[in-house]
Amino acid sequence: MRHTFMPEDYLHATAGWDVIGTVHCEAERSRTEQVEESAWLTALHDTDPRFPMAAVGHVFFTQPDLDDVLAGHAEHAIVRGVRSKPVTSAHPGPTVRGVSGSMQDPAWIAGLHRLAAYDFSWDLRVPYHHLAEAADVVQDIPDTTVVINHCGLPLDRSDDGLAIWRHGMERLAALPNTVVKVSELGLPGNRWDRPSNEAVVRETLAVFGHDRSMFASNLPVATLTAPDFDEVMDTILSGAAGSTHDQLDALFHGTAARVYRIPLADTVG
Numbered sequence: 001m002r003h004t005f006m007p008e009d010y011l012h013a014t015a016g017w018d019v020i021g022t023v024h025c026e027a028e029r030s031r032t033e034q035v036e037e038s039a040w041l042t043a044l045h046d047t048d049p050r051f052p053m054a055a056v057g058h059v060f061f062t063q064p065d066l067d068d069v070l071a072g073h074a075e076h077a078i079v080r081g082v083r084s085k086p087v088t089s090a091h092p093g094p095t096v097r098g099v100s101g102s103m104q105d106p107a108w109i110a111g112l113h114r115l116a117a118y119d120f121s122w123d124l125r126v127p128y129h130h131l132a133e134a135a136d137v138v139q140d141i142p143d144t145t146v147v148i149n150h151c152g153l154p155l156d157r158s159d160d161g162l163a164i165w166r167h168g169m170e171r172l173a174a175l176p177n178t179v180v181k182v183s184e185l186g187l188p189g190n191r192w193d194r195p196s197n198e199a200v201v202r203e204t205l206a207v208f209g210h211d212r213s214m215f216a217s218n219l220p221v222a223t224l225t226a227p228d229f230d231e232v233m234d235t236i237l238s239g240a241a242g243s244t245h246d247q248l249d250a251l252f253h254g255t256a257a258r259v260y261r262i263p264l265a266d267t268v269g
Helices: 007-013 034-047 066-074 106-118 128-138 159-173 194-208 229-239 245-259
Strands: 023-025 054-058 079-083 121-124 146-148 178-182 213-215
Touching: 034 054, 034 066, 066 079, 066 106, 106 121, 128 146, 128 159, 146 159, 159 178, 159 194, 178 194, 178 245, 194 213, 194 229, 213 245
Parallel strands: 023 054, 054 079, 079 121, 121 146, 146 178, 178 213
Antiparallel strands: none
């Protein structure tokens, strides 16, 4: 998976689609160079403001230099928020509940609450069985925008698995400070299930609405499961069938521009 993927590679992968701007989400390159990643992205932005137009950095909410890292990210104008993954379990159950770095860890919660001081959003990436648990945390940070990654990662598409996912998504959608990324529909074992993926897209849009949903390519990771970017787009468009022009505009452009504070004049003429 680890290989060079630059703006020109993104344009090659998305050839034929009208890419008017991008948001970079931290790439797990190096946990010791978190601010350096933002500095490098700023240099890319200075070369071509579309790549990226905004960025999501990384921090561990429990790291001792948390505020130094957040302040370092804040020095780069393109950084709008951070992604920080709590400790999670591979399967449903309380196996990690309350452990260090989990969503019940007081130190982790205190770190999450520091985002408001920097006006940063939080990209939330947890598997489906932690979504309801995440809602318990998110309801206590009403002034922080929370961006749920990858449709809430419904990795278990059985009836029971989808019921757990649906409950968690509904809990999160009930909180006005949440939005969701319609992205990364691949399944364990590098499987791509087109009909199931379309159903996930439909239900995600039904739960959150288009004005609180944003497309995200998740390139190059997405092509570990999807054959190519065209298949990703075709699947999402099929799942969004019946949407109005304004709804599609929100999904593929407007929500991301609003949440990541990208002036519309910078993306469309």
